[in-house]
Amino acid sequence: MTLDVLYFAWLRERIGLPSEAVETEAATVADLVAELSAREERYALAFADMAAVRVAVDQELRDLATPLAGAREVAFFPPMTGG
């Protein structure tokens, strides 16, 4: 499947991209993180501390165990600081 993967705030800066299309067979968010981290060091560094990373699947907040079957968009970002 092809996923739109989005990065925000310092994850965007560390990875150097706001978004990319990723061809993957990852079953869960955790699998996708492992796959991206194996690709290049900038991903491994960005995802080094997953306690500091939040994830949304199709614009809904989810966790690492969330299955990706049927998903179209996955976003990674730090804890929110709006308001």
Next chain:
Amino acid sequence: MTLDVLYFAWLRERIGLPSEAVETEAATVADLVAELSAREERYALAFADMAAVRVAVDQELRDLATPLAGAREVAFFPPMTGG
């Protein structure tokens, strides 16, 4: 002593006065209420249910047991409904 006695809201309407100078030797607020109630029926009616009456002595909320020595102004009114 001479006290300025003030009435507000329905106490003012029942007694028929916003304020009056009262010559009294009442030792406490309760004594003053008894003295006024003995004067005329409109006072007795206004003070019939003291649970529904609040009192301020010199612009501070007080209770019936408050001594009046040195006081200059006593006000009677229902529970407040501002805001």
Next chain:
Amino acid sequence: MAIRVQTADFDIGSELAALRAGRRDIGALVSFTGLVRDLGGALRGIELEHYPAMTARALAGIEAEARGRWPLQASLVIHRFGQLAPGEQIMMVATAAEHRAAAFAAAEFLMDYLKSRAPFWKKETTATGEVWVDARAADAAALARWAPPS
């Protein structure tokens, strides 16, 4: 730090703008506005009576108590008296602080104390006559949430 008791209406936007004018240290600004609420179309208006010699003093005491409890950067209480029509503004409080928890708590505290401790009384006029508004049990309960003033 400001208390105003007046018959004139007020402009919330201008008041909040004045509160933060020239400042860059405020993070959170809370306002409460009380309005004349209609009872299903039957209300013609209200009359707000107050006890002038006590009002400013009571409001200043309540505001000082709030400022002792929370780190407020600014605060404001405006309360009108006299004749008011349905939908009109009755009063406002505003609080400013670095963080929202203090601004919210202080605004609620000011309202709870003001409702039960500031000498204002409302009389409603409807087609069937005039009636003094009863104090609400909910207001006594709201006041009881806070530890007594020091």
Next chain:
Amino acid sequence: MAIRVQTADFDIGSELAALRAGRRDIGALVSFTGLVRDLGGALRGIELEHYPAMTARALAGIEAEARGRWPLQASLVIHRFGQLAPGEQIMMVATAAEHRAAAFAAAEFLMDYLKSRAPFWKKETTATGEVWVDARAADAAALARWAPPS
């Protein structure tokens, strides 16, 4: 009932006036405004990044949750993004209800959820560089006050 995400500034007074325009049933109106707070004169400005596809949806969900929990007559959330200078307005929420308890509680709820659930991120620029603002532990604690959404 309204959500706006924009770069432009907003006018609290006009927004509150619009919220109650033509109505006589509102008794209590609460507003919260978040401002760019300066760190002792060192802040040059902030940049607010957001996740557009998710923002409106998250805010609408939070507002719907608030309206399910309290009898609100009106509500409003405005949040800016982009470059903001110290002292500028970042966002506001407003709530209207018959009585103040619901208006206050809903406004605090909206803020607590928005802080931790709406996809906005702040970067501060000072003389020494740029830094992404860390989430505050106090915000997680504030969120935990509310029972989880149904």
